[in-house]
Amino acid sequence: MKRLLVGGAGGTPSNNFIQSIKESSEKVFIIGMTSDPYDLCKANVEKRHLIPNAREKDYYLILEEIISENEPEFIHVQNDFEVLAISRFRNKLKKMNVITCLPKHESVVNCIDKLKSWEIWEKSEIEVPKSLIIKDEHDLKEAFKNLGNTIWIRSIKGAAGNGALPTSDVDFAKSWIDYFDGWGKFMAAEYLSPTSVTWMSLWDKGELIVAQGRKRLNWAFNDRTLSGVTGITGTGVTVSDPLVDKIAQKAILSIDSKPHGVWSVDMTYDSKGMPNPTEINIGRFFTTSLFFTKLGLNMPYIYLKLAFGEELPEIKKKINPLPPDYAWIRGMDTKPVLTNMKKISEYKKDLKKRRSLYI
Incomplete structure (x- = not known):
């Protein structure tokens, strides 16, 4: 029986x-660890451990203790900063006989830093939103001058819409950056559109194993934030778009000619209908990985087999093996619902018919 150590246990990404x-x-025997004691209580695992945040000085020392006590064979985490930490310590973990199925460390660094990945894509002549780092008020004014009346401000590092804000007000943007102490840590980007698509993929030393596209219809709890972005997909829909497939692969291969492990690409559509890469979630799956599993594509399990060097499950189609227009609808305190867009359209048509009698 394999023994796995999973970081962020109890949080939705790791739970899925x-x-x-x-x-x-x-x-399998799963040992869960997280820095959140409340999430830990929600973890569906065989053993639980509380651990410092990955950015704390004693993170690795406590991690070593947990590994010595539990003897896991493999470790997987679902948070950018923890991915970075595990990547940094990969050689030490290898000496402890713990497998990490990660891309090379340079690629991890370049993906977690959104400015670095943007610079790589721009040099590779990939369509990306115009962007610049905000070091001071002068840079902020230049952003409004050069990027448009409305700009997108976000933290260079972090996930779940960390520090994200679309705004057309210079003073408000300044107050926002002040609040987050974000000078030199935030970037401004051209605002494209609210329409986005994602592409989750698995690679084996440069060879694509499988990939699946998914469009986001809405963000859950989007009325709770100023940006409308929460990092929590409310409804995701399977898609199969050759243009998305092409751009996602180009974005990945421009960063690493031999990608390995999990590469999850976020893209936003511009006014011309072109998907622009905005970030790569490196070494971790999208929160909604269970969506694909329920449709028959268990990418976390394929990843596990890859990590152990074992024969992979049969994959008849490498790119977009799942049928399009299946929807995964999520909310708080309720199990996700798997349905399809045809059913949702039927609900809308029924309401339209009823309203036609009164409007």
Whole structure:
């Protein structure tokens, strides 16, 4: 029985990863760890440990203790900063006989830093939103001058819409950056559109194993933030778009000619209908990985087999093996619902018919 150590246990991204592994035909023993004691209580694992945040000085020392006590064979985490930490310590973990299935460290650094990945894409002549780092008020004014009346401000590092804000007000933008102490840590980008698409993929030393596209219809709890972005997909829909497939692969290969492990690309559409890469979630799955698992594509389990160097499950189609227009609808305190866009359209048509009698 394989012994796995999973970071962020109890949080939704890791819970979906864990559930996908548990829905495979293989029995596993999962040790969960997280820096959030409340999330830890929600983890569907065999053993639990509280650990410092990955940016704390004693993170690795406590991690070593947990590994010595539990002897996991493999570690997977679902947070950018923890991915960076595990990548940094990969050689030490290898000496402790713990497998990490990560791309090379340089690629991890370049993807977690959104400014670095943007610079690589621009040099590779990939369509990306015009962007610049905001070091001071002069840079902020230049951003409004050169990027448009409305600009997109966000933290260079972090996930879940960290520090994100679309604004057309210079003073408000300044107050926002002041609040986050973000001078030199934030970037401004051209505002494209609210329409985005994602592309989750698995690679084996440069060879694509499988990839699937997913369009985001809305953000959950988007009325709770100024930006409308929460990093929590409310409804995701399977898509198959050759243009998205092409750009996602180009974005990945421009950063690493031999990608390995998990590469999840976020793209936003511009006014011409061109998907622009905005970030790569490196070494971790999208929060909604269980969506694909429920449709028959268990990417976390394929990833586990890859990490252990074992024969992979049969994959008949490498790119977009899932049928399009299946929807995964999520909310708080309720299980996600798997349905399709045809059913949702039927609800809308019924309401339209009823309203026609009164409007």
